[in-house]
Amino acid sequence: MGQIHHSDEEALANVLVEANLSGLEHVAEEVRAVSGALERIRLDTYGVCVDCGQLIDAPRLEAYPTAERCIGCQDRHEQAGARGARPSGGLRGLDTLGQKRLLL
Numbered sequence: 048m049g050q051i052h053h054s055d056e057e058a059l060a061n062v063l064v065e066a067n068l069s070g071l072e073h074v075a076e077e078v079r080a081v082s083g084a085l086e087r088i089r090l091d092t093y094g095v096c097v098d099c100g101q102l103i104d105a106p107r108l109e110a111y112p113t114a115e116r117c118i119g120c121q122d123r124h125e126q127a128g129a130r131g132a133r134p135s136g137g138l139r140g141l142d143t144l145g146q147k148r149l150l151l
């Protein structure tokens with residue numbers, strides 16, 4: 048059935064669907080955040096702000112291990128996103144990091 052390579056994503060998708068069906072948006076949100084953090088670890092961009100590409104402060108990461116933005120960008124993001132949720136631009140941080148690596 049072609050699901051071999053994406054069994055993890057399938058399982059995660061099922062969890063998300065079930066959480067949504069149960070009205071557990073908080074759980075779905077948490078799972079999404081953890082999933083995003085794992086993805087950033089895999090891409091080696093964990094701890095890097097997805098907006099400005101700066102390293103997120105360690106105390107912030109300790110308090111919010113799934114944080115994807117530094118405090119300044121998170122404030123801006125929440126103010127900008129208050130009118131409607133938008134998917135995070137997870138690849139922008141990666142681009143920034145990639146450019147930094149090219150420069151090194």
Ligand SMILES: [Zn+2]
Pocket residue numbers: 096097098099100101116117118119120121
């Ligand atoms: Zn930032």
